[in-house]
Amino acid sequence: MSNGILLFIEQRDRVLSRTSLEALVAAQALASDLSESLAAVVIGHDVASVAREIAASKLDSVYLVDDPALAEYTPDGYVAALRAVIEQLAPDMVIMSHTYQVRDFAPRLAASLGKPIVPDCIAVRTEEGYAIIFTRQLFQGKISADVRVTSDPPVFATFQAGAYRADRVEAGPSAAPIKTLSVSIASESIRTTPLEKFQEAKQAVDLTQAERIVAVGRGIKSQDNIPLIKDLAAALNAEVAASRPICDNEWLPMDRQIGSSGQTVAPKLYMAVGISGAIQHVVGMKNAATIVAINKDPEAPIFDIADYGIVGDLFEIVPALIAEARKVKGE
Secondary structure, eight states, X not given: OOSOEEEEEOEETTEEOHHHHHHHHHHHHXXXXXXXXXXXXXXXXXXXXXXXXXXXXXXSEEEXXXXXXXXXOOHHHHXXXXXXXXXXXXXXXXXXXXXXXXXXHHHHHHHHTTOOEEEEEXXXXXXXXXXXXXXXXXXXXXXXXXXXXXXXXXXXXXXXXXXXOGGGOOBOSSOOOEEEOOOOOOGGGXXXXXXXXXXXXXXXXXXXXXXXXXXXXXXXXXXGGHHHHHHHHHHTTOEEEEOHHHHHTTSSOGGGBBSTTSBOOOOSEEEEESOOOOHHXXXXXXXXXXXXXXXXXXXXXXXXXXXXXXXXXXXXXXXXXXXXXXXXXXX
8 A cells, every 4th residue: 555545425415424434434444454544535516514524533634526517416427526536646445335326436437447346345454464355245144255456556445334333433633634626527528417316215214324223023923013113213212124024024114124135224222123133134233333132032143243132022021111211201
């Protein structure tokens, strides 16, 4: 490594994405291990506030690219802007969060530079002080594979949402300097026209932003019992989520599914109610700060990763929890 690490900061409507903070945790750890510089880049129009927000983190510098052509996201505009940034800064590594937006433009960006990309990583480490090893999951999380890139820099890597915890971002001793970069984006190079922003469903919820989640599994037995879980979530000011069988049965919408084929989350509190703990579910929530599991089976795998485990009938335990939560809230 010689020219450091560059982190792409994603924003939407001038709101910094939490997943970028998670990727920042990975980037900070890697920069520390390699004793290399770490910079962030914010692109868009009138997004100086986002640059100032991220500058409070431990970074060597923040680069700001502000252009009216970048006011709305387009893959053409972002590829043009980031390629210009990379050509100016010549970083050895470019790190991003693995979001819908990044999945849209990052492969094209890497290909335009003739460079490799390692997508959807869950971890990164160094060996012998310099070899960088990325870890990716295969076969719905059943296998973890180590990936080492041997080509010339820059190397592109994206990190799965929830792989790192945003609350572990290291703050800087003072604000990092913000430097404006000038890039030329020809209007004719932007061939796409932005339409309505993507949503998976009409009532889609982004569980990656939730601080507290109450998730339900097969132990709920019947769709008629789902309101009990919703009452618990309401009492805890939490979002409702589910394991795949619940969503497959259409007891809850698919946008509430957690796991390898759903969302990956890392909330402060994750309460798993009637969830056995299959690996396909665990890969989506194992990085929660505090995991509370309720299951009548003392051998359920979920207890292996839970910080607090309650063995018993959820239909007795959950009403008691609701009553206590409401009492604390003064209801």
